[in-house]
Amino acid sequence: MASGDTLQAVVDSLAERVGLSVLIEDASFRALSWSAQTDVDDVRLHSILRRGVTPAALDAVERLGLARADGPVRVPAVPQAGMEQRWCVPLRAGEDLVGYLWVLDPHGHAGTDAVLALAAAAERAVGVIFASTPPEDDDRRLRDLLRRLERGRDEEAGRSLTVLARLPDDVLVVVDEYPRRGGWPLTCGLTAYPVEPGHWSATSGAPLPLTELHEAVRRARLTLQALRAGALLARPSWDHLRAWRLVVEAPSDLTPPEIHPGVDGLRGQRTSDLLITARTFLDLGGDVQAAASVLHLHRTTLYYRLDRIKAVTGVDLRGGPDRHDLDFALRLTAFREAADPPSS
Incomplete structure (x- = not known):
């Protein structure tokens, strides 16, 4: 790269040498620098004026595998994309793709000398981009x-x-x-x-x-x-998640008491003992021995709490037909209360 070289100097020099319109884009197809545009198609207009690439043009680039090319590629016209015939040279710094050099050639005027000039200009452009684009960008x-x-x-x-x-x-x-x-x-x-x-x-x-x-x-x-x-x-x-998918995907306007009103009775207790007992007992499938072990309770105390839960909610957790409704209501309550705190 010559001292003081710029992308604009690269495109102007190449355009003058080959007599065609030149454009350099970064690897995300944002226009970086371009020469005077003697020939312009829809893709070139979009790139310069809107700083991007049309989906149809991008499909053509991907279909032709231009990002993987290792030298100048003659790109045929793609009428449905508003794309005239052109040349493309991927710009690489080692293995890294840093951009593309494009030369519009709608009439096929570029010969061997012009193609060699494209390759030389691409090498200059890589040097400029690599020197002027810090990794943090x-x-x-x-x-x-x-x-x-x-x-x-x-x-x-x-x-x-x-x-x-x-x-x-x-x-x-x-x-x-x-x-x-x-x-x-x-x-x-x-x-x-x-x-x-x-x-x-x-x-x-x-x-x-x-x-x-x-x-x-x-x-x-x-x-x-x-x-x-x-x-x-x-x-x-x-x-x-299994059955919890029903909980996490529940409509926001569905409230736990609508599933079973007994949930409010448990949440309204002075302590959380009954609520914790109900959740644990239901999570363990109604296994008295396992629930007593997890809760560190004597079986007599666990039976007492189960009777208290039935009195508060009207649900017999040991076999009542609506215990599954209460289970879902309790899960939904816990899920809603576990929501992420609002960001400050």
């Missing part, structure tokens, strides 16, 4: 894209993130409670991980497409809320 871009994907489905953010992180187009993600090497910290305090198909489930359950990151976050947060509510799971994962 990529980190900031990564955080921005993750925030967008946390908020909801975002195809453009998903495509940009796969390019930035050099991931396959069909990459899957999971969200976990604990940070591990190679993860992406999220604003909610959880960590996302790109994984291969067949990866074991995490807190969020089985892997989901990258564009469904917001759903993986939702599943992980609900799973952790169920665990705080006392859910006894085979593994701390969405895929192991």
Whole structure:
């Protein structure tokens, strides 16, 4: 790279030499620098004026495998994308893709000398980008894209993130409670991980497409809320919620007393002894011996509490037909009370 070289100098020099319109984009298809545009198509206009790439043009780039090319590639016209014939040179710093150099050539004028000039200009451009783009810029871009994907489905953010992180187009993600090497910290305090198909489930359950990151976050947060509510799971994962799925997916306007009014009677007691006894006894399937052991009670005391629960709620936990309704109401109450505190 020549001293004082800039991307604008690179594109202007190349445009003058080959007599064609030149554009340089970063790896996320944001226009960085361009020459005077003697030839312009819809894709070039979109890139310069809107600082992005159209979905149809991106499909063409992915279909032709341009990100994996190791030299100048003649890109055929794609009329349905408003894309004229052009040349593309991926810009690489070692193994890292840092951008693309594009030369519009709608009439096929570029010969061997022009192609050699493209390769030389690409090498200059890589030097400029590598020298002027600190690593923290990529980190900031990564955080921005993750925030967008946390908020909801975002195809453009998903495509940009796969390019930035050099991931396959069909990459899957999971969200976990604990940070591990190679993860992406999220604003909610959880960590996302790109994984291969067949990866074991995490807190969020089985892997989901990258564009469904917001759903993986939702599943992980609900799973952790169920665990705080006392859910006894085979593994701390969405895929192991079993009947708790009915609790965590319950409509927000459904209240526990609507399922069984006895829940208010237990919650209104002076102490939580009866509430804890009911939850424990039901969680253990009505096993008196196991419940007495867990609660550190004599059986006589446990029977006394079960009778008190029946008097308060009208439900016989040892065999009453509506004990399952009370069980669900108690679980939903605990789940709602275990919600994340509002952020300050």
